[in-house]
Amino acid sequence: MSPFKDLSRSQPNDAFYDLPPLGMDATAIAADVRHYFAHTMGQDRNSRSAYYPYEALAITLRDRLMERWKRTRQAHNDADCKRTYYLSLEFLMGRTLCNALLNLGVHDAAEQGLYDMGLVLEELASGERDAGLGNGGLGRLAACFLDSCATLELPVKGYGLRYEYGMFRQLIEDGHQLEEPDHWMRDGSPWELERPEYTQRIQFGGRTERYKDATGRPAARWVDTRDVLAVPYDVPIPGYRNDNINTLRLWKAAATDEFDLGEFNAGSYPESVAQKNAAEHITMVLYPNDASESGKELRLRQQFFLASASIKDVMREWVRLKGKNFSEFAAKNCFQLNDTHPAISVAELMRQLMDEHDLDWGPAWAITTKTMAYTNHTLLPEALERWPVRLFEQLLPRVLEIIYEINARFLAEVASRWPGDSERQRRMSLIEEGHERQVRMAYLAIVGSFSVNGVAALHSKLLVEGLFKDFYDLWPHKFNNKTNGVTQRRWLALCNPGLREFLDETIGDGWVRDLDQLERLAPYANDAVFRQRWRAIKQENKRRLAQTVKQLVHVEFPEEAMFDVQVKRIHEYKRQLLNILHVIHLYNRIKRGDTRDWTPRCVLIGGKAAPGYYMAKQIIKLINNVARAVNRDPDTEGRLRVAFLPDYRVSLMEVIAPGTDLSEQISTAGKEASGTGNMKFMMNGAVTIGTLDGANIEIREQVGDENFFLFGLTAAEVEQRRGHYDPNAVIARDSALQDVMNLLESGHFNQFEGGIFDAIIHTIRSPHDPWMTAADFQGYCEAQERAAAAYRDQEHWTRMSILNTAHSGFFSSDRTIGEYNRDIWHLDAVPPVPL
Ligand code: HT8
Numbered sequence: 001m002s003p004f005k006d007l008s009r010s011q012p013n014d015a016f017y018d019l020p021p022l023g024m025d026a027t028a029i030a031a032d033v034r035h036y037f038a039h040t041m042g043q044d045r046n047s048r049s050a051y052y053p054y055e056a057l058a059i060t061l062r063d064r065l066m067e068r069w070k071r072t073r074q075a076h077n078d079a080d081c082k083r084t085y086y087l088s089l090e091f092l093m094g095r096t097l098c099n100a101l102l103n104l105g106v107h108d109a110a111e112q113g114l115y116d117m118g119l120v121l122e123e124l125a126s127g128e129r130d131a132g133l134g135n136g137g138l139g140r141l142a143a144c145f146l147d148s149c150a151t152l153e154l155p156v157k158g159y160g161l162r163y164e165y166g167m168f169r170q171l172i173e174d175g176h177q178l179e180e181p182d183h184w185m186r187d188g189s190p191w192e193l194e195r196p197e198y199t200q201r202i203q204f205g206g207r208t209e210r211y212k213d214a215t216g217r218p219a220a221r222w223v224d225t226r227d228v229l230a231v232p233y234d235v236p237i238p239g240y241r242n243d244n245i246n247t248l249r250l251w252k253a254a255a256t257d258e259f260d261l262g263e264f265n266a267g268s269y270p271e272s273v274a275q276k277n278a279a280e281h282i283t284m285v286l287y288p289n290d291a292s293e294s295g296k297e298l299r300l301r302q303q304f305f306l307a308s309a310s311i312k313d314v315m316r317e318w319v320r321l322k323g324k325n326f327s328e329f330a331a332k333n334c335f336q337l338n339d340t341h342p343a344i345s346v347a348e349l350m351r352q353l354m355d356e357h358d359l360d361w362g363p364a365w366a367i368t369t370k371t372m373a374y375t376n377h378t379l380l381p382e383a384l385e386r387w388p389v390r391l392f393e394q395l396l397p398r399v400l401e402i403i404y405e406i407n408a409r410f411l412a413e414v415a416s417r418w419p420g421d422s423e424r425q426r427r428m429s430l431i432e433e434g435h436e437r438q439v440r441m442a443y444l445a446i447v448g449s450f451s452v453n454g455v456a457a458l459h460s461k462l463l464v465e466g467l468f469k470d471f472y473d474l475w476p477h478k479f480n481n482k483t484n485g486v487t488q489r490r491w492l493a494l495c496n497p498g499l500r501e502f503l504d505e506t507i508g509d510g511w512v513r514d515l516d517q518l519e520r521l522a523p524y525a526n527d528a529v530f531r532q533r534w535r536a537i538k539q540e541n542k543r544r545l546a547q548t549v550k551q552l553v554h555v556e557f558p559e560e561a562m563f564d565v566q567v568k569r570i571h572e573y574k575r576q577l578l579n580i581l582h583v584i585h586l587y588n589r590i591k592r593g594d595t596r597d598w599t600p601r602c603v604l605i606g607g608k609a610a611p612g613y614y615m616a617k618q619i620i621k622l623i624n625n626v627a628r629a630v631n632r633d634p635d636t637e638g639r640l641r642v643a644f645l646p647d648y649r650v651s652l653m654e655v656i657a658p659g660t661d662l663s664e665q666i667s668t669a670g671k672e673a674s675g676t677g678n679m680k681f682m683m684n685g686a687v688t689i690g691t692l693d694g695a696n697i698e699i700r701e702q703v704g705d706e707n708f709f710l711f712g713l714t715a716a717e718v719e720q721r722r723g724h725y726d727p728n729a730v731i732a733r734d735s736a737l738q739d740v741m742n743l744l745e746s747g748h749f750n751q752f753e754g755g756i757f758d759a760i761i762h763t764i765r766s767p768h769d770p771w772m773t774a775a776d777f778q779g780y781c782e783a784q785e786r787a788a789a790a791y792r793d794q795e796h797w798t799r800m801s802i803l804n805t806a807h808s809g810f811f812s813s814d815r816t817i818g819e820y821n822r823d824i825w826h827l828d829a830v831p832p833v834p835l
Helices: 026-040 051-079 097-104 107-116 121-125 137-151 269-283 297-322 345-356 361-371 389-395 397-417 422-428 441-448 457-465 469-474 488-494 497-507 515-526 528-553 576-591 614-632 650-659 677-683 696-703 715-721 727-733 735-745 758-765 773-792 794-806 813-825
Strands: 083-087 091-094 131-133 156-161 166-173 176-182 200-204 207-212 218-223 226-238 245-254 333-338 372-375 386-388 438-440 451-454 479-481 562-567 601-606 640-645 662-665 687-690
Touching: 026 051, 026 107, 051 097, 051 107, 051 121, 051 226, 051 245, 083 137, 083 297, 091 137, 091 245, 091 650, 097 107, 097 121, 097 137, 097 226, 097 488, 107 121, 137 156, 137 226, 137 245, 137 333, 137 488, 137 813, 156 297, 176 614, 200 297, 207 397, 218 345, 218 397, 226 269, 226 297, 245 269, 245 297, 269 297, 297 333, 297 345, 297 389, 333 345, 333 361, 333 813, 345 361, 345 372, 345 397, 345 441, 361 372, 361 397, 372 441, 386 389, 389 397, 389 438, 397 422, 397 441, 397 469, 422 469, 438 441, 451 457, 451 813, 457 469, 457 479, 457 696, 488 497, 488 650, 488 677, 497 515, 497 528, 515 528, 515 794, 515 813, 528 601, 528 640, 528 650, 528 794, 562 650, 562 773, 576 601, 576 614, 576 640, 576 735, 576 758, 576 773, 601 650, 614 640, 614 758, 650 677, 662 677, 677 687, 677 696, 677 794, 687 696, 687 773, 687 794, 727 735, 727 758, 727 773, 735 758, 735 773, 758 773, 773 794
Parallel strands: 083 156, 083 333, 156 245, 333 372, 372 451, 451 479, 562 601, 562 662, 601 640, 662 687
Antiparallel strands: 091 131, 131 166, 166 176, 200 226, 207 218, 226 245, 386 438
């Protein structure tokens, strides 16, 4: 039946609507699981798959989320509150089941209820596939933010795309990365709710037509378009034990029902229908590049599809409640743009206000620039989005006209502020002139927003001194910093149950909502009994991690060794290469017998390379080849182990972070905007070895220099050295690095694969190496020695570990979201209508 057909003869009464609350105890949960397993999934004793009991439990929990979800929506409507919409092309949610159990407060009840029926919760939970709708930090940040907004009872709705294929699955074959498509929702997802009644119609192509409206005012409309439907799927976002459930709305592209037989000969009906499937390609697959733009037409389609559908969704609700009066729109709505990916929203909001809701330019622009806020996540030039004007002409002609008009008015403002400075106008123009004219999306975002923020103190400073300096000179009040954070619900309470219990016992459980309370741990760093238990928990987590490593790559990690971990996207600026050069250095030391006071070490590296990123894939191959050579050599036994963990993802990090001793955060200074893995490790009691980059700087400030292994050039020194960097002189002066290069260049790690590492060797020796790997090698090795020495004194190391957790309160995404709300959104917390 169509969801659009309204009831007419039926008159549902209270008997239909009023339901008793669902039980939250073990018995009630078990009863529902049994019911769904037998009556909904149609299973019986012959069922062997772990999938059906998982699904039955998921639906049981979904029912309980649903009860609360409606009340949250009702509370928001009743309060007529201001709302924020977090627009993002990526939400890297990971698994949902255990998070729902934790936040609903029914983990133990469910575990008991299942146990009574002979089922093991952990086994069911570990069968869930990650929702990999993001690349890395930027997408995971969006997921952490949603958790914090729901916990803080802020009326924030996420808007994203429901990709049929998420982040690819990474296979390692013969040391090389292979990609396999991730058809993650083939079996459907119990966590989404289709809402066909809120479908929107999105335009592409066509042309602009000018006309006079009923009042004689000149107006424009976008006609002869090829339309695509946007169908929303809602995902519940539970707050921590507060009965508040926010919404993540993901759009799926679908074909319209009408189609153009005229274009085809009569009789090519099947071809015409098939042609419509092209519409559904828009949300087929996530682009797998992190911090680099793809430049592909389909990607621009995705961006506009998200922006247009989400804004239309907000407008529909506005018009339903307020009619055509937009005077309060900016006071009640805020769009937070997650990087420039949804920046086209600036022009699309203008278009909808003017062409669909009859506002003039002035009022529409006033609304837009009081409603949009933009977060920048990188300074890397290859990630700065620019779209060819030609593409816009074909795909979004009316939107391009509006961008031109925004630019004309903006450049007039620049000209009046700096008369005659045409060079500045050229620099600041939204349109980059040149061989191919391009729209600069970051500039569109800045001009259209009232707030522009970076994601860590150094990054925000570098933005206003460099990339956005001209804009800062014009509008200093727009620029601000919001240092990233991560949710301690997933990244401590859920992933580290051993530590969670110990924390609860020691300082109470208030830290789950208020992470600053971890500060109360600091005095216990001096308590030997406390340290003993802390170590025992870490050991247990290391055993769990070692088991995972063994299972996945058949490498033994002895648990008394230092677990030294670098997991993140593979990118040259993150310098996994520096890490592996240090591994080769350790290997050299073992081979030459330089092993007095040796600290046994297990080096774990994981991460995905963008499929088209040649160097990143070479680095993966090198890591694998070095790992093979090291692990095979009997001399390394008990001293050094190396493993590359395939298919790094959210659910793997949940095992990795608790079991890590040393967290590698070694990017070239000035290049990692923030990093967020660094925070997850710190929370779980790992000590950081790192450069003065991104949030590392703030981590070091919080934990103190004595609890952090610092090395490397500063961002300023990196820039000073550019132009006269001479890595070959650096290598010649450093015998350890010389030895490493000799071994690498001898072909020791690629004996039957001649020349495969030439490109890597070349970049290390190139005076144009932007990442200055050789420059930081010596400092890195010294810091690694300090870490190794510190680890040998286990009491000292445990003290450092405790203090890292104790001082990690600042890195809760609750703090970050509190700042977004205080400085940018100005939302009131709205408690849900009680059950
Ligand atoms: C930063 C990371 C930071 C995290 O945001 C990052 N930025 C991107 N990915 C990140 O993890 C990013 C930036 C531009 C892009 C893109 C991804 C352009 C196109 C496609 C993907 O690197 O330091 O912690 C959250 O702020």
